[in-house]
Amino acid sequence: MDLQYSKKAFENYLNDYDRKNEKIMLKIVHTYGVMECSKKIAEDMKLPAEDCELAQLIGLLHDIGRFEQLKCYNSFEPGTMNHAAFGAKILFEKRLIRCFVEEDKWDEIIKTAIGHHSDYCLKGITNKRELMHAQIIRDADKLDNCxxxxxxxxxxxxxxxxxxxxxSEITPEVMRQFKNHKSILLETRKTKMDYWISYLAYFYDINFKATYESIRDNHYVDKIIGRIPYTNPDTGKQMEQIRNEMNLYIKTL
Structure with missing residues (x-):
């Protein structure tokens, strides 16, 4: 596995997309951020060198479907495209994967991890190595999304x-899911505050200690909550409840 070769191939792939588009650039920077987070998690787990490199390769390719989504719809909304499934499709049905890595020995792991990285929760992955890499990319994705x-x-x-x-307000259904320590079902988000809450609720779906430590040590809960001025008094009160509950949850892990 040659990660430098893979990075060059990725940069060539991006030539078909408008780097001046702020959303495209957001995803390019995010891709490399996830790659680094994947490396950190894998190294913290003391995985063999091959798995550390494989985790980084998956990080590099995990959002490859996003670029076509943005080109076609200029939107991240899940209703426009399942970017994870589309990414796995173009990589493996159209054989784009061979542009990034010549060997096929890791194909099933890469396909599973990328295809499931944005699922509400991981289900039905019985191969332990595939499951591990699916968990790593999900944690790394959430970590860089902070x-x-x-x-x-x-x-x-x-x-x-x-x-x-x-x-805006937080709708009762979204608040209920949060209080149950669940990630927010995307289709239940109605208001912009529902969306903002969903970015915090995915901390309830973290797999590895190193990820929680990074969230805690970087004070991501307080910082994300602090980005928004809560001029709706009810929303402000709810956000303080959320702050306290989430910080306590992370502290006790």
Whole structure:
């Protein structure tokens, strides 16, 4: 496995997309961020060198379906495309994978990890190595998404200003899921605050200690909550409840 070769192939793949598009650039930076997070998690687990490199390769390719989604729809909305399934499809049905890695010995692991990385939860993966890499990419994706939520303009993330987000309410169904320590079902999100809450609730679906330690040590819960001015009083009160509950949850792990 030659990661430098894979990176060059990825950069060549990006030539078909508009790097001036802020959403495209967001995903390019995110890709390399996830690659680094995958490396950190794998090394913390003291995995063999091959699995450390494989985790990084999966990180490099995990969102390859996003670029076509943005080219066609200029949207991250799941209703426009299942980007994970599409990514696995173009890599393996159209054999694009051979542009990034010549050997086929890791194909099933890569296909499973990428195809399932955005699932609500992991189910039905019986191969232990495939499951491990599916868990690594999901954690790495969430970890770099913390950075994304802190560095990217709210207008790009949600299509409105931070002030408009803070004026909206959290719907009862989304709050119920959060209180049950569950990730938010994407189709139940109705308001911009529902979306913002979902970015915190995915901390309930973390697989590895190193990921939780990074979330805690970087104070991601407080920082993400602090990005929005909660001018809706009820929303502000709920967010303080969420802050306390989530920080306690992470602290006790």
């Amino acid at each position: 950075r994304v939520k802190l560095e990217t303009a709210i207008e790009i993330l949600l299509g409105v200003t931070a002030e408009q987000v803070g004026m």
